[in-house]
Amino acid sequence: MRLAASVTFGGSDLDRAAAERKDAAGLARLLAEGGQVVALWRGKPLVAGDPAGGDCALVMLPSGDPVLKPASEAPIFLGRIEGQAVFAQDISSWTPPEPVDEAQIGAFLDPTVQHHPGAPEGTAFRELRAIMTTLSARDAELAATARALGNWHLSHGFCAKCGTASVMTEGGWQRLCPDCGAHHFPRTDPVVIMLITQGERVLLGRSPGWPEGMYSLLAGFVEPGETIEAAVRREVFEETAVRVGRVDYLANQPWPFPASLMIGCRGEAISDEITIDPVEIEAARWVTRSELLSVFAGQHPEIRPARRGAIAHFLLEHWLADRLD
Known part of the structure; x- marks a missing residue:
């Protein structure tokens, strides 16, 4: 991209x-x-x-x-x-x-x-x-x-191997256990965040606790042994029951809340009926391109956009402008 x-x-x-x-x-x-x-x-x-x-x-x-x-x-x-x-x-x-x-x-x-x-x-x-x-x-x-x-x-102040209090080393980029000698490194959690489209529609969802009316792209953690593409398909299906076919990588963003790497992808939906998992998300809906324009203009009666600065806002903005390639 x-x-x-x-x-x-x-x-x-x-x-x-x-x-x-x-x-x-x-x-x-x-x-x-x-x-x-x-x-x-x-x-x-x-x-x-x-x-x-x-x-x-x-x-x-x-x-x-x-x-x-x-x-x-x-x-x-x-x-x-x-x-x-x-x-x-x-x-x-x-x-x-x-x-x-x-x-x-x-x-x-x-x-x-x-x-x-x-x-x-x-x-x-x-x-x-x-x-x-x-x-x-x-x-x-x-x-x-x-x-x-x-x-x-x-x-992460204690050794995950033996439980002893660890000490900072390598300028803060490692922690060392003084007892068993184990080295511990800062973790970054990979998260897929998906621009799921079907024609002129995009799939948006919201999590409990978000500001009223705020919708964003679906997202979820990549599991051990899983590819990025498989994570996209699994997360979308688990949260909304929508099935996804082709998946392409778009962009990524370090996200220090607390320590993730957001992997932005585009996926093509091959089904459109939504059944949400209420444990995962609070709501989900298809939004047309014209609707999303009103969302970004602050004129939609029900939807507020993803926060500016987040990769979700970035991807949606460039989808609207047809600048994803």
Whole structure:
């Protein structure tokens, strides 16, 4: 797909400098000699700017900044931008001065904002989903990488082989068990997301807990021993009972919520009767091209579009414009 590089989180000029991860002393020097740090609080990056204005930017803090003091582990080495070393550090143990609404933070889209009194003026910790389209390609890749790695460290603190507390190593790209010596690596979960069409219609569904009226493409995890094409056919049939024939790959998107790779595919439906699995989805429906135009224009009486910045929105937008090839 010619325009796939424009997918949010789709990549930029970040040099991941993987060869430098093994040099712990070298990374410490880089950090001390001008390394910049992206701060995360419960997966939310510290950013400057107002998303309502469409322009946010990651805040880069110097090593040793007081904001980073609550960090419980060493910074994660993200790579280099124009030669400059960039790290990320989690400060989730910090308690914001404003009350924390746990229900909001755990929601589909966290609208809350946390201000650190020691951070630069005009900055705040904001939910990445809410600001992803306001970030530059470079900042989006850094934020997605930092969030995915940070979440992995928070949820994988113990050795899966023997249960001993593990330690961060390789610049944050591995965890090592000091007891049995097992190495653990960040996981990425492959997910198929499907543009299922039949003529001038596209199949949309919605999950419980989504904002009212929001519909998107069907999606599901690839299972062990399964091809991408088989996963597309299985997931669509399980969720809607619609059978799919030909499947083609279109594009992909890193999706750090918490750590997936969304594999965008197009599938041709060979049946059209829908019977949903209520355990999997809340509703599904066929939507014509003209209907989808009204959805994107915000004029459909029942359907709201997939969130801008998500690969579902990207694929639907390019299907409407006949730019999938």
